[in-house]
Amino acid sequence: MVMEIKFDKVTADYQLGPIRSPRVLESVDLLLETGSFTAVIGHTGSGKSSLLKAMNGLLLPREGKITVGDSVIESEKSKKAFKKVRKQVGMVFQFPESQLFAETIEQDICFGPLNFGVPLKEAKEIALHALEQVGLDPGIRYKSPFSLSGGQKRRVAIAGILAMRPEVLVLDEPGAGLDPKGKSEIMSLITSWHNDNQLTTVLVTHDMEDVATYAEDVIVMNKGKIVVHDRVRNLFANQNVVEKWGLDVPEARRMQLMIERETGVTLPSVCLTTDELADALMEVGLV
Amino acid sequence: MNKLILGRYFPGESWVHQLDPRAKIVAAVYFIFVLFLANNWQTYVLLWAFTFIAMRYSQVPIRIYLRGVRPLLYLILFTVFLQILFTAGGKIYFEWGPIVISEYGLINGFYIFCRFVMIIFVSTVVTLTTKPIDLTDGINALLKPLRKMKVPVDEIALMLSISLRFIPNLLDETQKVMDAQRARGTEFGEGSLLKQMKTLVPIFLPLFVSSLNRAEEMANVMEVRGYQSGATRSSFRQLYWKHRDSVCLCVMITLTLGLLWLRNEGLFH
Known part of the structure; x- marks a missing residue:
């Protein structure tokens, strides 16, 4: 299955109350190939999260268009495409545990699949499988998600995304706020999921170790623009570029x-x- | 969600921005009362003129005020509709069973509409040009006399400032949770009413959980920093009554006199 993500001169704005921040993305051109693992880095407010949201139809382009697989997101009118894109693109937000809501862990994980029309019985099986995938004991599935520890909650939240069986996985700092062990466990979980299912994965991170260890390609963002898109090794080999954008190594x-x-x-x-x-x-x- | 402008501050340096919050609050509340003096078109023209001048002087673009009216539009139209139907008198334009549209009904409906919109505009002038923290300082200062009656004025002001302070956070968080659930395939504003109500659960539950957690954290932090209710406190920010604040109140009095005069003028027709 070809799951390329393509940005074509995408410009987007963001509205917050009376204040409008123009051009969180500014004529972004981008091509992510099927099966690639790309890290997105850049300073706070450089547009990393906006880039991810645009891939999922949560942030609409004011100009240009975004192609995910065979769906095109262009404007509000592409509503039909949204559902398809959101099924194909699994998005793990920053601190995903804040989206847990259901009475039991099983129900929470089933929420995504059910929304996309998977029958209940099958959704439950998927949930069971997803729990195992994220390294949790399936026996806890009838517990309340709020009774878990922070790290476990995050695993449940990620399981809720994996249960949608996405072909593209988009993650916004999945390791933020976890202890080093929990973080590396989550990262290796994502990597093995990426390899087993030939996913296209995009990862926003601040941690250069993550970039070096897990990603193949890297995107550097600055003020809403993609300034570097290269292999990880090429980026870190070029000390001039690293210094120009104030990156860590x-x-x-x-x-x-x-x-x-x-x-x-x-x-x-x-x-x-x-x-x-x-x-x-x-x-x-x-x- | 982000279109809501309630409790948001629009930074600026205008004449209205620099007014003392006490003067602004008194003026806005007073305006709502004098609004009821209006009874003919001359008085409404005067009030509209005042409203527009206040909006102009705040240097906030007019479209932001219009956005503030939008969420309340249906409520306003509903009230206007009732007024039109149930006010009798004057020429009758339309009659069908108990439904009568009369001259007075139309005029009254229009006046009610003006009243609503002006109240919203003027209170938006205050909230957009005053930092939430100044607003609560102002309310605190104005409520001070009630302290004699054992009303916990400081606590009320604190509660107000905490709630106002967290409105933007709550809105941003709502947006975040909505995005997260949309990414999991929820669609808002589609399907039957029951279905739409069901889609709200995955939003409100996480919000309640995080608000309760935050409230507890906040209480702990306050206690750690030595907060005790009922203790006498001095204030870091002092309010100073300036020349322009007196001018503002004088304008309000002039407005009242103008209204009283035009009101009687109208009677002679």
Whole structure:
């Protein structure tokens, strides 16, 4: 199934009370290929979240059009396309646990599938499966979601999205506010889901380690525009670009740069993780 | 949801922005009362003139005021409709069973419409040009005399300021939850009434949960910072009555005199 996401000169505004913030997205052109894993980075207010919302028809373009698979989102009139797009694009918002509402965990997870016309019996089976997928004991499904801990709530919320069987997964800082262990568990969960189902995944994050560890491509946003769209390794290899947009680099890369400066030896490759750095250091014989 | 302008502040430096909140509140409440002095077209013209001048001086675009009227439009039209149907007198234009549309009915309906819109405009002038925090300071100051009657004025003002302070948060949060549920396939404003009501549960429940949590956190934080109800407190922000505030009240008195005069003028026709 081809699930490309394509932005064609998309400009969008955002209205909040009497104040209108113009151009949260400004003539954005973008092509995300089927099966790609893309991280979106950039400073606060650079339009990362708006970009995600636009993929789901929650933020409508004022100019230009967005193509998801074979549906086109153009304006308010594309209403028919919304339902299809929202079924195909599973969106995990920031702090998704704040959207839990049902009496039992099972009901909450079934909410999405039921809205998209899945029969109740099948939805329950999906819910059971989704709970296992996010690493929770299916035995808790009749409990209230509000009785869970923060990390568990987030897993339930993510299960609620996965249960919709989306072909595109869009996540806004899924690890925010969790302890390191909970965070890495959620991230590896997303990665394995991505690999098993050949999803197109888009991830907004502030954490360069996440970018380096999980993503293949990276988008850098600044003032509503996409300023860089490249392979992760290419971005971190180019120190000029990194500095130009005020980005952090992963720990291992920073260490590599420091070692290179101190010893004058240039390592053969750009190292993004500790393992890569260790290998490279052994290769040149520094350890 | 974001179109609601109640409790939102429109930043600016205009003459109206710089008025003392006490003067603005007194003037707005007073305006609502003098509105009832109007009884002919001359008086309504005067009141409209006043309203427009106030809106102009606030330097807030007119379309924002119009947006404030929109959510209440149906309520206003309903009232106007009742007025038209149930006021008798003058020439009769239309009669069908008990339904009579008369000259006085139409005139009265139009007056009621004007009254509603002017009340909304003038109170919006106050809320758009006054920071919520100044507004509650003003209310606090104006209610002070009630303290003698053991009314917990400070607590009321605190409750008011906390509620006003969180209106934007609550609206933003509503928007967020709505987006999240829409992403899960909910469609608002479609289907039967019952179906539409059902779609509200997934919005209100998370909002209640987060509001209750926030209230508890807020209470804890206040206690940690030494808040005690009933303690005497000084204020960091002081209100100063300036020259222009007296001018504002003088304008209101002039308006009243004008109304009284035009009101009697009308009687001579």
